[in-house]
Amino acid sequence: MTYEETAVSQTIDRLLSDRHDLDAAADGVLDNLDQFHIGGAGAVELLIPTLALAHGDVVLDVGSGFGGPARQIARRTGNHVMGIDITPSYVDAARDLTARAGLGDLVQFHAGDITDFPLDPAFDAALTMHVQMNVRDKTTWFRHIAERLTPGARLAVWEVCQPHRADLPWPMPWSLDGTDSFLVSADTLLACVKEAGFATVEWTNESTWVQDWITKTFANGLPAGPALPMLLDDGYTRVINYATALADGSLEIWRGCFTKNADQD
Numbered sequence: 014m015t016y017e018e019t020a021v022s023q024t025i026d027r028l029l030s031d032r033h034d035l036d037a038a039a040d041g042v043l044d045n046l047d048q049f050h051i052g053g054a055g056a057v058e059l060l061i062p063t064l065a066l067a068h069g070d071v072v073l074d075v076g077s078g079f080g081g082p083a084r085q086i087a088r089r090t091g092n093h094v095m096g097i098d099i100t101p102s103y104v105d106a107a108r109d110l111t112a113r114a115g116l117g118d119l120v121q122f123h124a125g126d127i128t129d130f131p132l133d134p135a136f137d138a139a140l141t142m143h144v145q146m147n148v149r150d151k152t153t154w155f156r157h158i159a160e161r162l163t164p165g166a167r168l169a170v171w172e173v174c175q176p177h178r179a180d181l182p183w184p185m186p187w188s189l190d191g192t193d194s195f196l197v198s199a200d201t202l203l204a205c206v207k208e209a210g211f212a213t214v215e216w217t218n219e220s221t222w223v224q225d226w227i228t229k230t231f232a233n234g235l236p237a238g239p240a241l242p243m244l245l246d247d248g249y250t251r252v253i254n255y256a257t258a259l260a261d262g263s264l265e266i267w268r269g270c271f272t273k274n275a276d277q278d
C-alpha cells in the first residue's frame with residue numbers, strides 16, 4: 014500500500030534542523046516540501062480564484078496531505094480551511110507545519126475518511142488535488158463531497174487523468190505498484206463529477222502548463238532540500254516516473270471548477 018510513511022513529522026524535523034538558514038514559517042519557503050502534486054504552489058494559485066471565496070467562507074480540502082494547499086489558501090485569502098486526509102501521519106505532519114507557520118487559527122486538519130466527517134455545518138467551497146486516483150468509486154466519493162457543501166458552492170480539482178490505457182512505470186507518487194491506482198480518462202472523470210451533483214464551470218487540460226512548470230522547476234536539476242521526495246518511500250523514483258509519463262503523454266493534468274447543483278442535498 015501507498016502512504017505508509019509513519020515518521021513524516023520526525024523526518025521534517027530532521028530536514029529543517031539541517032537548514033538553520035531557512036525561516037520555515039515564511040510564505041513559500043516549504044513549497045518544495047509540502048505541495049504533494051505536480052505544479053506545486055503555482056497549481057494552487059490557479060485554483061484559488063476559481064473558488065470565488067467571499068469573506069468568512071470556510072473551505073474543505075479533501076485529501077489534504079501535508080497541508081501545503083490549505084495553508085496557501087488561508088494565507089492568500091484569510092479564509093478558514095479544514096483539511097481531511099485518511100493518513101494519520103500526514104495529518105500529524107500537516108498540523109505540525111501549520112503550527113510552525115503560525116496559521117493554527119485559520120487551518121485545521123481531520124484524520125479520517127470524508128464519510129466520517131459531519132454533514133453540518135456545510136462548507137462554502139472545496140478543493141481536491143491529486144486524490145481521486147486512489148478512489149475506485151469516484152461518483153460516490155464526489156457525492157460525499159457534495160453532501161458537505163452548501164448549494165452553489167464551488168469545487169476546484171487538480172487531477173491526473175489517463176487518456177488511453179497504457180502501462181505506467183511504477184512506482185508513481187500516488188501508488189507504489191499500481192494496485193491502489195484507479196486512473197480514468199478526463200471524459201470519464203468529468204462524467205463522475207457531474208453525476209455526483211456538480212455543474213461544470215471550467216474543465217481544462219493543463220498538461221502544457223505542467224510541462225512548462227516542470228521545465229522551469231527542474232532546470233537546474235532536482236531542487237535542494239527540504240523537498241517532498243525526501244518524505245516519501247522511494248520518493249525520487251516516484252517523481253521521475255511521474256514526470257516521464259507526463260512528458261510522453263501517458264498521463265494528463267486537468268483542472269476543473271464546478272458548482273454544486275442547487276437541488277443536490
Ligand SMILES: C[S@@+](CC[C@H](N)C(=O)[O-])C[C@H]1O[C@@H](n2cnc3c(N)ncnc32)[C@H](O)[C@@H]1O
Nearest residue numbers: 048049050076077078098099100142143144147
Ligand atoms: C498525492 S497526495 C495529495 C495531497 C494534497 N492534496 C496535495 O496536493 O498536497 C494524496 C493524498 O490523498 C490522501 N487520500 C487518499 N485517498 C483518500 C481518501 N479516500 N480520502 C481522503 N484522503 C485520501 C492520501 O493520504 C494523501 O495524503
